[in-house]
Amino acid sequence: MTPDELDELDRTESPPVEEEREQFDEDNRLKAEFVDAVTQALDDGDDTRVYELVEPLHPADIADLFELLERDERAPLAKAISDLMTGDVIAELNDHVREDMVEALPPEAVAEIADQLDTDDAVQLIEDLEPEDQAAILAEMEPEGRAAVESALSYPEETAGRLMQRDLVAVPEHMSVGDLIDYLRDNSNLTTEFWEVFIVDPQHKPVGTCQLSWILRTPRAIPLTDVMKRDQTLIPVTMDQEEVALQFQKYALISAAVVDEAGRLVGQLTVDDIVHIIQEEADEDVMLLSGAGDGDINEPIREAYAARVRWLIANMLTAALASTIIATFEDTIAKMVALATLMPIVAGIGGNAGTQTLAVTVRALATNQLTASNAWRAVRREMGIALLNGATVSVVIGSVVTVLFHNPLLGLVIALAMLTNIFIAGLAGVFVPLTLERFKVDPAISSSIFVTMTTDSMGFLAFLGLATISGLVS
Amino acid sequence: MTPDELDELDRTESPPVEEEREQFDEDNRLKAEFVDAVTQALDDGDDTRVYELVEPLHPADIADLFELLERDERAPLAKAISDLMTGDVIAELNDHVREDMVEALPPEAVAEIADQLDTDDAVQLIEDLEPEDQAAILAEMEPEGRAAVESALSYPEETAGRLMQRDLVAVPEHMSVGDLIDYLRDNSNLTTEFWEVFIVDPQHKPVGTCQLSWILRTPRAIPLTDVMKRDQTLIPVTMDQEEVALQFQKYALISAAVVDEAGRLVGQLTVDDIVHIIQEEADEDVMLLSGAGDGDINEPIREAYAARVRWLIANMLTAALASTIIATFEDTIAKMVALATLMPIVAGIGGNAGTQTLAVTVRALATNQLTASNAWRAVRREMGIALLNGATVSVVIGSVVTVLFHNPLLGLVIALAMLTNIFIAGLAGVFVPLTLERFKVDPAISSSIFVTMTTDSMGFLAFLGLATISGLVS
Structure with a gap:
């Protein structure tokens, strides 16, 4: 050159x-x-x-x-x-x-x-x-x-095949370090965007890989087969990009070989393309959980509207279910309007507790931290946290209501309703995404609708139901 | 060797x-x-x-x-x-x-x-x-x-200084490609984890950088100063890790030089350490927005409880504010209990709309897509989407309520309340995080409390207030 x-x-x-x-x-x-x-x-x-x-x-x-x-x-x-x-x-x-x-x-x-x-x-x-x-x-x-x-x-x-570069450096097994350096110097049409050299067999299947720093630190006479690492992460060409990103992250890869179904080297992926995917996939979950569609501030208004209004309408249906539950207790509310004042607290805090559990579970599933092996531990853990949260919040709200309304029974009713709803919120927050995952549905997409529906309905049902059967109003 | x-x-x-x-x-x-x-x-x-x-x-x-x-x-x-x-x-x-x-x-x-x-x-x-x-x-x-x-x-x-590697390869400007290769081969105590060679002046300040593939493709006699790239991203040792991650992403870096305040090379960062940060920072925002604390399924229950219960108590205070608003309309509700049945819909859908806008705004701020230059455009955009969403949802809910309750005025009241609340939700969802960001508070931490407080309170206020002044109950 x-x-x-x-x-x-x-x-x-x-x-x-x-x-x-x-x-x-x-x-x-x-x-x-x-x-x-x-x-x-x-x-x-x-x-x-x-x-x-x-x-x-x-x-x-x-x-x-x-x-x-x-x-x-x-x-x-x-x-x-x-x-x-x-x-x-x-x-x-x-x-x-x-x-x-x-x-x-x-x-x-x-x-x-x-x-x-x-x-x-x-x-x-x-x-x-x-x-x-x-x-x-x-x-x-x-x-x-x-x-x-x-x-x-x-x-x-969104597969490896779409993301990969076809330009790469692949050489046969018989080369020495010196041969490789000469080959790189003599072929001016080779890519310069490579971080490892792939060593391939005559069928073009990868047999090893050499990080460039090893080549630079090794005398010319040494055969590549003595320098190369035989174990390497091979990315199947059809692997989903989210999975590719997890592989890069887990094995701290800078680049990786992409292979077709026959195991032949067809391309390479480099980490600079993957960092965008990591960001995108995590962002996607934030947006899906909040029903914000694509969530990009450059998305045309019309598209953003279409995505978000669908979510609002779906939530309206779940809110309508909650309304139906309230409607069945109209007589109770008519007798004691204070119940109408307090009931959104029970539903709302339950919703918050459910969202907390849901966010933790969805991200743990997305990053492969939560699998069939530790699912029961996660459920037990969330139930434990829900009980602690429920106990604390119930005591606070029960005491405050007892004092403000001079009504210990009302305090007890709201405390029990709150405990029940926070516990149910914890269960829904962990079981809904685990169930969707089991049925191969992305838990980020629809979990929060189901969880909110549960916490809203159960909040009103528990509070108004307990108020009715406790003899608080009569 | x-x-x-x-x-x-x-x-x-x-x-x-x-x-x-x-x-x-x-x-x-x-x-x-x-x-x-x-x-x-x-x-x-x-x-x-x-x-x-x-x-x-x-x-x-x-x-x-x-x-x-x-x-x-x-x-x-x-x-x-x-x-x-x-x-x-x-x-x-x-x-x-x-x-x-x-x-x-x-x-x-x-x-x-x-x-x-x-x-x-x-x-x-x-x-x-x-x-x-x-x-x-x-x-x-x-x-x-x-x-x-x-x-x-x-x-x-969480700064570059904590993340960086002190081991790196730095050589003086007078070297040729051949000198560099000899130096790398002769010094067996050098790190092998390097992807570029830094060229430094006698004060150890970076003057250029050489990607390893360029060195491998260049004849021995060429001076490094002819191969190196003079412009490079220098990471100050005190830079926050979130900012470091954005730099790596934006400039597609594999590794980068870390410099002290005097501009001297003190370490290097490689992208495999940064991919964890990208994931962590995005996850952190999901967790902060939902008040789930650390959000790690391996966090001890006691710590998870402490983080989450704080959030629930904070939300209880905002729910209490909403309750106070409802309480001022007890007479209205007593006259028409159906209002109690419908009011959670107005508050809830407003909350959903606010969360959508909030998620989009918080992530756009975190990824530097939203700056002072386009903040007004983002506000206009969110107002446009809010009006479209509000109009659609209002028409639906207004029609359904008119038919189900045989009460066109009630339909009109809920439609107007819904339109108002969704519009306010949009404003809060974009202005709250922009304001917090301006005051150097991480918008992910507390935005959703303020936004929920706004949509809850305004939902009840708009609906019950309109019901009162419209002469719906009398």
């Missing part, structure tokens, strides 16, 4: 060093003043000034800038900095913002961007488009890139 | 290849049958059988096994497989399980484990212990390890 060729090594730009980061606030976010300056320059039509401002930024920060701008300012910005609009910027954009921008471009322009990108980023660029738009873009791509993208698209969404 | 020395290279064990993973279920969790077999062997006192079963596992899976066992089975397991209890197993253990085991060991034994571990793992092992226990363990450690751990402990918790 000549020094000239060296310049072609793909050395992705990195952010400027700390002292030069005057565009950023103390939390490393782009300063509002900086964003305002860009907006001002765009409004003035001063593209030179826009370029000057944006040019020092890292591609990931340019992507952030697009997200921070209003929707109608994004196209003018893209125009003003067109030669900074590299694949890296596009790849770092939020899905919704990218989709919005891609839809505004002709297929040739999208194809040109896709050709610049790594396969996984190109796939992300077009995977959510309509089939005919996808086809139009693929038709305009270079043959090699197109083949890679088409092959990736042939795997189901 | 001789072939003998090669064996000393730290080649951490990896999990066995797919076909041999018969201990695992389809989601790569340890099978219940396998865990039962270990428990059975432990009960039988058959340590040889236990060892046979556990020996093929990767350290991370041995750690999982400990977590899946009952608490009183863990010490016998540790005894049965004592020579498999490497630092890697200890490092992978859940915090609570590790703490529990460490507390049962004498300081010399803990010191021996700590000496085996990387600095960051050793720090994790002892950072949560009482100061006197820490001191006792440190006193028993080897001088070198002790110095590194003491230095790490001198940085605040």
Whole structure:
């Protein structure tokens, strides 16, 4: 490799060093003043000034800038900095913002961007488009890139096959460390994005792997088979991305080989693609538990509305059930209106207790910490906590109500109702997600509807029911 | 380096290849049958059988096994497989399980484990212990390890200084690629856990960085200064771990230099330590939003109880406020008990809508997607969604109530109350976390108390208030 060729090594730009980061606030976010300056320059039509401002930024920060701008300012910005609009910027954009921008471009322009990108980023660029738009873009791509993208698209969404890079370094078993270094130096078309070298047999099945630091620390004459590690984590091409992320996390992987059904090496995954998945999967659970749909602040209002209103309507049905229960006790309430004042406390605190247990259980299931082996321990644990919480809260509320209403029986009724409801909340919070998981339903999706329904209904039933049968009202 | 020395290279064990993973279920969790077999062997006192079963596992899976066992089975397991209890197993253990085991060991034994571990793992092992226990363990450690751990402990918790590795490869600017490779081969005491080589000036300040693949692909004669990338992400030693995780994610880093206040290189961070942080920080927000404390299923019951009951008591106070509002309308309710039946729907659906907005806003703030630049857009967006949701839900509930109760005015009252409450929920869901963030309070910690308080109170106030002034009851 000549020094000239060296310049072609793909050395992705990195952010400027700390002292030069005057565009950023103390939390490393782009300063509002900086964003305002860009907006001002765009409004003035001063593209030179826009370029000057944006040019020092890292591609990931340019992507952030697009997200921070209003929707109608994004196209003018893209125009003003067109030669900074590299694949890296596009790849770092939020899905919704990218989709919005891609839809505004002709297929040739999208194809040109896709050709610049790594396969996984190109796939992300077009995977959510309509089939005919996808086809139009693929038709305009270079043959090699197109083949890679088409092959990736042939795997189901959110699997290793969609995420993997086809470019990797794989060598036969007979090589020595020196042979490998010569091979790497002599082949200028190899990727530079690799952190381990895979050693494969003649059928291209992985037999071992070599971390680059081991190669660098080993004399040239040593055979690779003496340096390589034979045990390695192989990721099946159809593995779900959430599972891939758990494997990377658990085994502290930097990269990993992806194999097809026959066990042949077909690609590699690197951890920088996986960190996004870890974040996404955890965020997804927060959003699912609260019924917030996609939960992305860049999601179009119409889509966010559609996702959230469904959840509210579902919750309205469960609230209607609770109402029906209250309605059966109308006579009791008519005799003692104070019950209407107090009943939301019993239902509400039960709901809170249920949500606590639910959040713990759902995340433990999602991270494989909770399995069939320790499910009973988890149930026992939640029952223990529920009893302690129930006892404490009951004593507090029972005492306060007794004093404020000068009515010890009312105090006793609310205390018993509260204890009952917090205990039931604990049971529902752990059994509902365990049951959904057993039936292969994602517990994050619908658990909280069932748990809230239980705590609402049982709260009103326990409180009004006890009030009725205790002879409190008569 | 001789072939003998090669064996000393730290080649951490990896999990066995797919076909041999018969201990695992389809989601790569340890099978219940396998865990039962270990428990059975432990009960039988058959340590040889236990060892046979556990020996093929990767350290991370041995750690999982400990977590899946009952608490009183863990010490016998540790005894049965004592020579498999490497630092890697200890490092992978859940915090609570590790703490529990460490507390049962004498300081010399803990010191021996700590000496085996990387600095960051050793720090994790002892950072949560009482100061006197820490001191006792440190006193028993080897001088070198002790110095590194003491230095790490001198940085605040959850900062880069606590997480970083002191072992790294840093070389002066005058070296060529060949010099570097010779240096790496000749110094057998260097770490093998490095993914880039840092180039430093005589003051030990980073001037550039070289990804290992670039070094391997470059001829020996080329100076490092021609291969290195000058711009790099420098992590200040006091940076908060959440911020570190965001930097790694945003700039797709595999490792990064950590610098002290004078800008000198003092350590490195690698992404495999950071993926845990990403997961932890996202999980923390789920748990904080639902008041579930630490949210770890291995947390002792007593600690989980203490965290959760605080939240329930806080929520009881907000529920008491809602009760007070209901109480002021007792006359209205006495005249029309159906109001008591319907009022929880208005409060409950408002609460759901508020939680949706809150979840979206809190995560957008935590991931730096929401900043001062786009805060107003986020507010406008949430108001738009709230109006759409409110309109839809109001029409549904208003129509149903009109028909079921044969009372159009009651239908109108509940529809207007619902619209008002969902709109207020949207405002609270976005303004509460934005305000807390502005005052440097973590919005995940207390937002949901304020939002629930608002939606409960306003739900009852709007519904009962409108019922009173509309002349519905008279």
